[in-house]
Amino acid sequence: MAKVTSAAMAAIFAIGVAGCTQNINPTDIDRAAIGAAAGATIAHVAGKDESDVYKAAAAGAAAGAVCNDVGFCE
Numbered sequence: 905m906a907k908v909t910s911a912a913m914a915a916i917f918a919i920g921v922a923g924c925t926q927n928i929n930p931t932d933i934d935r936a937a938i939g940a941a942a943g944a945t946i947a948h949v950a951g952k953d954e955s956d957v958y959k960a961a962a963a964g965a966a967a968g969a970v971c972n973d974v975g976f977c978e
Contacts, residue, residue: 932969932970932972933969935968935969935971935972936965936966936968936969937965937968938968939964939965939966939967939968939969939971940961940962940964940965940968941961941964942964942968943960943961943962943963943964943965943967944957944958944960944961944964946960946964947959947960947961
């Protein structure tokens with residue numbers, strides 16, 4: 905359950921951080937990179953294993969890439 909919680913927290917944080925880039929008109933790739941960095945950072949700081957860091961980065965990248973598509977960070 906801790907793995908899911910870490911990935912979910914990374915996704916939520918990534919959406920929020922990716923939404924803060926409105927003034928620079930970021931692309932989906934930019935938001936995905938921001939989300940991946942945020943997810944990996946959260947998992948690493950939380951002391952998770954390396955595989956969990958990768959999973960959180962993937963969750964953050966996915967959340968960052970689609971946040972404008974779902975209308976969250978327009």
